[in-house]
Amino acid sequence: MKFGLFYLFSDFGNIPQSQVYEEVLDEIEFAESIGFDSVWLPEHHFSTYAMMGNPLTFAAAVSQRTTKMRIGTGVALLPFQHPLRIAEDAALVDSISGGRLMLGVGRGYQPPEFQGFGIPQEDSSGMFQESIEILSRALKGTKFTYSGKYWSIEEPTEIYPKPIQSPHPPFYIASVTPRSLSVAAQYGMSLIRGPQFTNLETVAAGYETYRELMGNNGYDPDVLDQPLSIRTYVAPTEDEAWEEADNAVWFYRLMATLLPGAPGRPKPMSGYENYPQDPAILAKTTVSDLKERGTAFGSPESVAEILNTYISRLNPSHLMLQMRIGGLEHEKVKRSMRLFINEVVPRLIV
Numbered sequence: 001m002k003f004g005l006f007y008l009f010s011d012f013g014n015i016p017q018s019q020v021y022e023e024v025l026d027e028i029e030f031a032e033s034i035g036f037d038s039v040w041l042p043e044h045h046f047s048t049y050a051m052m053g054n055p056l057t058f059a060a061a062v063s064q065r066t067t068k069m070r071i072g073t074g075v076a077l078l079p080f081q082h083p084l085r086i087a088e089d090a091a092l093v094d095s096i097s098g099g100r101l102m103l104g105v106g107r108g109y110q111p112p113e114f115q116g117f118g119i120p121q122e123d124s125s126g127m128f129q130e131s132i133e134i135l136s137r138a139l140k141g142t143k144f145t146y147s148g149k150y151w152s153i154e155e156p157t158e159i160y161p162k163p164i165q166s167p168h169p170p171f172y173i174a175s176v177t178p179r180s181l182s183v184a185a186q187y188g189m190s191l192i193r194g195p196q197f198t199n200l201e202t203v204a205a206g207y208e209t210y211r212e213l214m215g216n217n218g219y220d221p222d223v224l225d226q227p228l229s230i231r232t233y234v235a236p237t238e239d240e241a242w243e244e245a246d247n248a249v250w251f252y253r254l255m256a257t258l259l260p261g262a263p264g265r266p267k268p269m270s271g272y273e274n275y276p277q278d279p280a281i282l283a284k285t286t287v288s289d290l291k292e293r294g295t296a297f298g299s300p301e302s303v304a305e306i307l308n309t310y311i312s313r314l315n316p317s318h319l320m321l322q323m324r325i326g327g328l329e330h331e332k333v334k335r336s337m338r339l340f341i342n343e344v345v346p347r348l349i350v
Contacts, residue, residue, distance in 0.1 A: 001311075001350035003341075004038030005031055006074055006229050006320040009051040010251060014327055017051060021058075023330040025065055030334055032069045034341050039066075040074035040104065040227075040320050045113045049254050056089040063097035072102035074192060074229070074320065075174045078131035079108055079124050080117050083151060084159065086131070087138035091163040099164035102225075103139075104172035104192055105132065107180065110258045121260075126150060129183055132171075136187060139168030170225065178209065185213035191221075193314065194229030195294035204313055228316035232296045232323055234303050234339040235332075241297045245287045247326030248295050256282035300339055304347035311349050 005028065011020050028039050041058050044050030052058060055073040062071050071093065076086055094101040107128035108114065114121040130148040137144045141163070143156040163169055171189040175181055184191055191210050195203045214221045231248055235241035259282070290297065296306040307319070321340070324333045 001316075001348065002037040002225070002318040003035070003345065004040055004070070004072070004227070004318060004320050005036055005337075006040040006042075006322045007052075007324060008042050008044075008049070008251075008322060010049050010254070010325075011051065011327060020051065023333075024324065025061065027324065027330070027333055027337070028062055028069070029065050031337055032066050034338060036069065036337070036341070038070040038072055038102070038318070038320075040072040040102075040229075042074050043077045043080075044110070045080070046116050047110075047112065047254070047258060049110075049251075049258055054089075056086070056093055059093045059101065060089075060096065063093060063100065070100050070102055071097055072172065072227075073104045075104035075106035075172070077108040077113070078105050078135075079119055079127040080113070083131040083134040084138060084153070084157070087135050088159050090135075090169060091139060091159055091161055094163035094165055094169050095161045099169075101163070101165070101169040102172055103135075103169045104174060105135070106174040109260065111260055112258060123150070125179055128180070132183060132187060136168065136171075139163055172225075172227070175206075181206065181210045181213055184210060185217045185219065188214070188217070188219040188224070190224045190226055192227050192229065192320070193316070194320075195310075196229070199293070200310065200313055207314065225318050226316050227318040227320045228310060228314055229320040229322060230294050230296050230307065230310060231290075231325055232303060232307070232321040232336070232340065233325065233328065233332075234298070234300055234336045234344060236299065236339070238299045238302055241299065241303075242287065244325075244328055244332070245290060245297055247328050248290050248297070249285055249287060250326045252282045252285035252289075252293070256280065256285075300343035300347065303340070304344045307344070308347075308349050 007024055041055035042050045042052050043055050045053055055076055059071045090103050107124040127150045130150050134146055138159050143158040145156055146153040172192050173184045173189045174192045193203050211221050233241055233244055296303045323336050
């Protein structure tokens with residue numbers, strides 16, 4: 001079992017935004033020093049839900065502050081820029097990190113992001129599939145041409161620098177929809193899972209579909225890295241941990257304003273059926289609801305118990321722990337990391 005950190009770069013706004021990035025870099029360095037295996041960086045736009053527009057830019061900075069940790073994107077949103085640009089940035093990060101990049105990709109789901117970039121959200125699936133094909137070919141380092149509906153590469157083109165990993169950095173996909181699972185199976189991609197929009201059983205059912213599709217395409221999902229994302233906060237006592245639960249409640253209430261079908265947002269379209277059809281439900285999230293939505297808060301003993309439930313049911317090979325949640329203070333995040341490594345990990349089923 002590998003243990004990684006997942007950052008959203010979400011914050012209440014009660015500290016300077018530049019301080020968020022400084023503190024996160026410090027947390028990442030600290031995490032590597034105590035034994036965490038990876039760090040994952042998001043892409044979102046136009047909201048404090050996640051203040052990270054280009055995860056590969058920040059990944060380059062992380063590569064120079066660490067020596068061993070794998071560095072993942074969780075995830076790069078492919079419709080929002082030309083796939084050759086993404087391929088160039090990914091290859092550069094892989095090169096300067098010594099081959100440590102994990103390239104997680106997705107098609108996006110928040111209407112404000114598509115509206116901000118002037119991209120019809122109904123094109124996201126087609127753009128995503130074309131981007132994957134271009135990324136796969138570009139990162140193999142050879143010249144190629146491509147003709148698609150959304151992008152065309154007429155002259156034989158290759159990217160520089162070449163990535164270190166061969167045939168390319170491993171691909172991961174964030175998906176809660178059957179259509180994206182089919183793309184994952186077509187390219188033999190690892191699946192990033194997380195009970196964020198749905199419950200544990202829905203995530204488990206989706207993974208079984210993925211496994212079946214992978215087998216039909218000649219891939220063995222069990223030989224791939226299979227991450228699971230869980231919001232996690234460890235404190236010395238149960239009461240102290242749950243005193244910070246409002247940070248996670250804030251996360252859900254903000255997310256409820258950004259999903260398809262939120263007030264003033266278009267209804268979910270084809271391909272987004274597994275997202276909440278009524279985001280107002282998330283807006284009503286309470287502390288007691290968190291345990292059903294991929295949240296492990298508590299003492300080391302209780303956090304281990306919660307995580308073991310997810311491990312035994314979903315069988316991940318890699319936990320992506322979102323430990324900086326909302327406005328949780330920097331030193332409390334680092335304390336949580338230390339408690340996790342020293343007191344939670346020895347209790348886990350691994």
